[in-house]
Amino acid sequence: MELLGGLGLFVKQQEKIVLKPNVLLGSDPLTCVTTHPAVFKAAGRLLQEAGAWVSYGDSSSMGKCEGNCRRAGLKQVGDELGFTIADFDSGQTVSHKEALLVKNFTIANGVLEADGMVSLPKFKTHGLVRFTGAVKNQFGCIPGFIKGQYHVKLADPHDFAAMLVDINTFIKPRLYIMDGIRAMEGNGPRGGKVRKMNVLLLSADPVALDATACRMINLDPEAVPTSKPGEQSGLGTYHIDRIEIAGEKLEAFYTPSFKVVRSAPQHCSSGRLQAFVRNQVCERPAIDKVKCTVCGTCVQMCPVKPKAVNWHSGDKTSPPTYKYDRCIRCYCCQEVCPEGAISIKNPALSRVLMKA
Ligand code: SF4
Ligand code: SF4
Numbered sequence: 001m002e003l004l005g006g007l008g009l010f011v012k013q014q015e016k017i018v019l020k021p022n023v024l025l026g027s028d029p030l031t032c033v034t035t036h037p038a039v040f041k042a043a044g045r046l047l048q049e050a051g052a053w054v055s056y057g058d059s060s061s062m063g064k065c066e067g068n069c070r071r072a073g074l075k076q077v078g079d080e081l082g083f084t085i086a087d088f089d090s091g092q093t094v095s096h097k098e099a100l101l102v103k104n105f106t107i108a109n110g111v112l113e114a115d116g117m118v119s120l121p122k123f124k125t126h127g128l129v130r131f132t133g134a135v136k137n138q139f140g141c142i143p144g145f146i147k148g149q150y151h152v153k154l155a156d157p158h159d160f161a162a163m164l165v166d167i168n169t170f171i172k173p174r175l176y177i178m179d180g181i182r183a184m185e186g187n188g189p190r191g192g193k194v195r196k197m198n199v200l201l202l203s204a205d206p207v208a209l210d211a212t213a214c215r216m217i218n219l220d221p222e223a224v225p226t227s228k229p230g231e232q233s234g235l236g237t238y239h240i241d242r243i244e245i246a247g248e249k250l251e252a253f254y255t256p257s258f259k260v261v262r263s264a265p266q267h268c269s270s271g272r273l274q275a276f277v278r279n280q281v282c283e284r285p286a287i288d289k290v291k292c293t294v295c296g297t298c299v300q301m302c303p304v305k306p307k308a309v310n311w312h313s314g315d316k317t318s319p320p321t322y323k324y325d326r327c328i329r330c331y332c333c334q335e336v337c338p339e340g341a342i343s344i345k346n347p348a349l350s351r352v353l354m355k356a
Contacts, residue, residue: 001202011174018113034074043118098233119173124188125185127283133206133209138164139164148330152303185217186260192340193259210238284322301336
């Protein structure tokens with residue numbers, strides 16, 4: 001924080017500041033799905049020392065904020081330090097006239113009631129937008145199942161990314177602190193593997209922060225679809241010559257073997273490609289039948305109607321199956337699978353075309 005000029009630049013005494021960790025459904029901190037309680041604790045303590053009133057929360061597509069935070073080990077820290085749980089389970093519709101794409105949002109009450117936000121993203125891979133970092137973290141400010149509707153309305157990942165940027169330009173978090181001490185590579189944001197990166201990234205510019213994290217793992221920031229709209233909207237910059245790095249040099253954390261998809265997401269909305277073509281060439285979720293415990297969470301989460309992943313002939317004793325012509329590639333199923341049994345695969349034709 002001293003390298004950035006101290007917390008006093010971002011927060012005033014007596015302000016109500018909401019901390020926004022990445023909680024998802026709440027998992028053991030050692031799995032690196034969630035922002036680690038130690039980072040949460042340190043950030044909250046700094047805010048308290050600066051004289052702020054601290055609350056916290058996150059909204060997942062499933063479960064209530066409090067239970068998810070307890071499973072992630074955050075509620076215990078919050079109780080110990082006297083942070084209050086903010087209301088992330090319900091919200092109000094707000095208008096955002098300067099938005100690139102989405103002019104109306106439902107935002108959690110706990111965000112609207114605070115004077116400001118400090119965002120605590122986790123350094124992780126993500127099937128839909130490649131990297132879930134500072135910009136993506138604010139998607140959890142949209143309460144509960146409403147998030148699924150955005151996936152349905154904005155099936156193209158690039159539209160979805162523009163919407164993520166819009167949320168950030170509305171909320172305007174004061175500061176972003178990314179927990180990259182232990183990151184997640186591979187099948188993120190929930191089913192990937194732990195990778196030690198030993199880094200904390202702090203910035204008031206989420207686009208620059210994400211771009212810097214991407215460069216550490218040899219991922220071109222332009223492959224992350226929030227980068228360009230992020231710059232276009234004035235949220236920040238991903239250009240290296242406009243980013244000043246204080247503290248240790250980026251090279252000290254360079255990990256080119258980090259497992260992440262390095263190509264930009266394909267345009268896969270039904271409006272742009274016919275369903276047949278889409279199914280032949282676009283990435284899609286697939287279930288590992290050995291890992292699947294037939295819990296049904298993926299079926300419950302699928303936001304399209306009729307569902308694109310479902311029990312085959314109603315049989316709940318075998319892994320669910322996909323109807324790819326219905327699937328909008330939102331990867332909500334992959335995100336929530338507790339066993340990491342769903343990964344993103346390229347269809348055979350796509351693999352052939354890539355080789356050619
Ligand atoms: S969420 Fe995962 S484990 Fe549960 S039914 Fe779906 S694929 Fe199987
Ligand atoms: S099957 Fe999975 S990726 Fe496809 S629409 Fe449903 S939740 Fe999204």
